[in-house]
Amino acid sequence: MRRVRLLVLNAALGPLDYRVPAGMAVEPGSLVIAPLGPRQVLGIVWEAERLPATEVPDARLRPLLEALPVPPLAAPLRRLIEWTADYYCASLAGVARMALGSLAALRGGATTTEYRLTGEVPARLTPQRAVALDALHDEQGSLRELAERAGVSEAVLRGLVGAGALEPVTVDTDRPFPPADPAHAQPDLSADQQEAADLFVEAVQAGTFQPFLLDGVTGSGKTECYFEGIAAAIATGRQVLVLLPEIALTQNFLRRFEARFGVPPVLWHSNLKASERRRAWRAIVRGGDHGGAQVVVGARSALFLPYARLGLIVVDEAHEVSFKQDDGVRYNARDVAVIRARFEGIPVILASATPALESMQLAEAGVYRRIALAARFGGAQLPAIEVVDLRVAQPERQHWLSPPLVKALKDRLLRGEQSLLFLNRRGYAPLTLCRHCGYRFQCPNCTAWLVEHRLSRRLACHHCGHEVPTPEACPECATPDCMVACGPGVERIADEVAERFPEARLAVVTSDTLNSPGKIGEFVETVEAGMVDVIVGTQLVTKGYHFPELTLVGVIDADLGLEGGDLRAGERTYQQIAQVAGRAGRGEKPGEVLIQTRHPEAPVIAALASGDRDAFYQAEAESRRDAGAPPFGRWAAIIVSSEDEAEARDAARAIGGCAPRLPDLMVLGPAPAPMALLRGRHRYRLLVNARRSVQVQAIIREWLGGLTFPPGVRVAVDVDPYSFV
Numbered sequence: 237m238r239r240v241r242l243l244v245l246n247a248a249l250g251p252l253d254y255r256v257p258a259g260m261a262v263e264p265g266s267l268v269i270a271p272l273g274p275r276q277v278l279g280i281v282w283e284a285e286r287l288p289a290t291e292v293p294d295a296r297l298r299p300l301l302e303a304l305p306v307p308p309l310a311a312p313l314r315r316l317i318e319w320t321a322d323y324y325c326a327s328l329a330g331v332a333r334m335a336l337g338s339l340a341a342l343r344g345g346a347t348t349t350e351y352r353l354t355g356e357v358p359a360r361l362t363p364q365r366a367v368a369l370d371a372l373h374d375e376q377g378s379l380r381e382l383a384e385r386a387g388v389s390e391a392v393l394r395g396l397v398g399a400g401a402l403e404p405v406t407v408d409t410d411r412p413f414p415p416a417d418p419a420h421a422q423p424d425l426s427a428d429q430q431e432a433a434d435l436f437v438e439a440v441q442a443g444t445f446q447p448f449l450l451d452g453v454t455g456s457g458k459t460e461c462y463f464e465g466i467a468a469a470i471a472t473g474r475q476v477l478v479l480l481p482e483i484a485l486t487q488n489f490l491r492r493f494e495a496r497f498g499v500p501p502v503l504w505h506s507n508l509k510a511s512e513r514r515r516a517w518r519a520i521v522r523g524g525d526h527g528g529a530q531v532v533v534g535a536r537s538a539l540f541l542p543y544a545r546l547g548l549i550v551v552d553e554a555h556e557v558s559f560k561q562d563d564g565v566r567y568n569a570r571d572v573a574v575i576r577a578r579f580e581g582i583p584v585i586l587a588s589a590t591p592a593l594e595s596m597q598l599a600e601a602g603v604y605r606r607i608a609l610a611a612r613f614g615g616a617q618l619p620a621i622e623v624v625d626l627r628v629a630q631p632e633r634q635h636w637l638s639p640p641l642v643k644a645l646k647d648r649l650l651r652g653e654q655s656l657l658f659l660n661r662r663g664y665a666p667l668t669l670c671r672h673c674g675y676r677f678q679c680p681n682c683t684a685w686l687v688e689h690r691l692s693r694r695l696a697c698h699h700c701g702h703e704v705p706t707p708e709a710c711p712e713c714a715t716p717d718c719m720v721a722c723g724p725g726v727e728r729i730a731d732e733v734a735e736r737f738p739e740a741r742l743a744v745v746t747s748d749t750l751n752s753p754g755k756i757g758e759f760v761e762t763v764e765a766g767m768v769d770v771i772v773g774t775q776l777v778t779k780g781y782h783f784p785e786l787t788l789v790g791v792i793d794a795d796l797g798l799e800g801g802d803l804r805a806g807e808r809t810y811q812q813i814a815q816v817a818g819r820a821g822r823g824e825k826p827g828e829v830l831i832q833t834r835h836p837e838a839p840v841i842a843a844l845a846s847g848d849r850d851a852f853y854q855a856e857a858e859s860r861r862d863a864g865a866p867p868f869g870r871w872a873a874i875i876v877s878s879e880d881e882a883e884a885r886d887a888a889r890a891i892g893g894c895a896p897r898l899p900d901l902m903v904l905g906p907a908p909a910p911m912a913l914l915r916g917r918h919r920y921r922l923l924v925n926a927r928r929s930v931q932v933q934a935i936i937r938e939w940l941g942g943l944t945f946p947p948g949v950r951v952a953v954d955v956d957p958y959s960f961v
């Protein structure tokens with residue numbers, strides 16, 4: 237009799253053993269359906285020796301029900317799943333689930349039905365129907381997806397199907413993707429670029445693990461260089477995974493990719509429709525040939541997919557903190573990408589103009605091969621950076637643009653050039669209070685002020701999404717029209733620009749306004765067509781974009797990121813400002829950057845002004861070394877939360893009470909988290925700080941493993957944390 241051990245895709249269950257019925261072929265990595273009591277569960281056949289469990293006697297084994305018609309997860313991916321679960325103190329099931337992506341796809345190929353507008357207008361046009369007709373132009377999807385997109389019920393849409401305004405379309409989930417042509421539009425590379433490209437091509441052809449740090453200034457053409465590595469992979473029938481930090485950047489990438497290779501890449505992100513997800517997953521599993529997925533571009537969730545024949549991984553804007561996932565499995569996709577490349581035996585390229593200190597350190601230690609591109613492509617110069625001391629060059633009361641910035645904007649408008657004002661704050665004002673009684677609008681679920689959004693006339697929490705319409709009178713003292721906005725958000729800066737330059741054409745760019753591929757495409761087109769004079773935006777516009785007519789960048793408040801005071805604040809501020817500065821002067825006209833600050837003497841501002849990146853990194857490295865912080869020491873956070881404040885506190889104290897006493901390891905806390913209330917949960921934190929050599933994960937597992945908590949308490953472990961709220 238054959239028996240197998242399953243990794244069951246349910247974190248609450250341990251490994252389970254089953255009998256393989258006669259005639260069923262399974263091997264490690266096979267996806268199967270197994271009976272569990274009266275239910276059925278999805279599982280992955282795993283090497284029993286790697287998945288300890290109590291043996292069940294043969295006689296009590298139940299037979300597997302079904303082997304799913306998809307290829308088994310390959311050994312390198314199984315090792316990656318184990319590594320990730322182990323390193324980040326996560327459950328194997330939680331990590332394995334990220335490899336599956338689309339449960340429907342596991343059932344094999346199929347056809348599904350989607351709907352689209354026919355162009356016919358129904359005889360009876362209710363308001364709901366009108367809304368749907370208006371919202372669904374160029375859309376196709378299941379009725380559920382369309383209903384969600386249009387904000388109407390499915391019943392309304394079924395009515396429209398009946399009336400002939402929506403028609404069904406049959407979609408084949410296995411229809412092939414058109415093949416990319418590696419020679420479609422080969423660029424002429426500069427000598428530096430060619431050198432980098434040659435290294436990537438060689439590494440792809442060698443097919444061995446090799447990590448690269450592509451460290452090139454903004455506008456140096458990093459994308460063009462790694463495109464050559466991608467071309468080499470395509471030419472040899474291997475797949476490529478390109479990770480981008482945000483979906484907003486995929487639109488831009490897509491255009492460039494299509495220009496270079498003749499067809500779009502395969503997308504993978506959380507906003508895909510069910511049928512797109514299913515098609516992409518099945519193409520990924522199929523491999524690069526025969527209409528499979530050659531190049532997949534995605535957010536971090538694309539990292540764990542079961543590529544049939546991966547040949548290269550690229551992590552673009554590799555310094556971005558959004559590669560760190562802060563819920564569920566708390567992993568860093570940049571780091572796990574390197575581990576995956578190691579298990580797969582392939583090269584990996586981390587590309588950035590402002591690499592993370594951790595990456596620089598690894599390059600210095602010889603672990604990563606660093607490739608530098610020191611100059612912009614095509615003779616473009618890096619922009620001139622100037623610091624504006626806000627204590628001297630003061631803006632007017634209730635205004636935020638200093639006289640030098642106003643003048644620079646005016647010059648650009650006169651010359652017909654474009655400007656970008658950067659402030660990393662959505663909405664109109666970060667705090668609203670009552671002039672009469674001092675009442676402040678606070679989120680009921682979070683330790684956070686409600687942010688006024690004037691465009692949508694709402695007060696919103698940026699942490700939990702809680703929203704209320706902006707009231708006419710103070711909820712506390714009932715005085716009408718007494719609300720004062722404190723501080724600026726991008727909307728307020730845009731108002732100020734409009735007030736000073738009524739003729740200027742403005743674009744406000746935040747995740748509120750640029751929330752779909754269509755809108756992003758529109759934004760890029762209008763800027764490229766010269767229909768925008770001033771862009772006011774959050775970090776969303778700091779990277780990836782290439783607007784040759786943009787010659788001025790104004791940083792409204794360089795001190796904003798330094799406030800919270802977490803250990804990476806300086807580095808993050810440096811990266812953000814260097815990136816946004818890098819949007820200026822990318823064409824033929826030179827760029828200018830004005831950085832508004834109240835602390836011109838702060839090391840990060842001084843480094844930006846002098847352009848001395850190395851000195852800044854060195855100083856940062858020193859202070860981290862002194863603090864025993866990454867990359868020199870290890871950190872792990874333990875976050876305890878509950879809807880009940882006392883319960884959370886008691887649990888945190890219980891954990892603190894049995895903290896291990898070990899040399900080279902220190903436990904700080906528990907203390908209420910800075911975000912003491914988040915989405916209705918009270919939170920406490922502990923921070924573990926240890927030497928690099930200490931096996932922190934094993935210690936934490938043993939420490940927490942011996943404790944039990946009430947069901948309402950959640951204990952999350954965050955290894956190498958980025959967020960300290």
Ligand SMILES: Nc1ncnc2c1ncn2[C@@H]1O[C@H](COP(=O)(O)OP(=O)(O)OP(=O)(O)O)[C@@H](O)[C@H]1O
Nearest residue numbers: 423424425454455456457458459460589613780782
């Ligand atoms: N060899 C080349 N031939 C033609 N155009 C090039 C070449 N190299 C770069 N470019 C163009 O120069 C611009 C800047 O390149 P790219 O966007 O790749 O730079 P980057 O290093 O990724 O910059 P950033 O880090 O600021 O995003 C792009 O418009 C790109 O198409």
Ligand SMILES: [Zn+2]
Nearest residue numbers: 679682697700
């Ligand atoms: Zn909230």
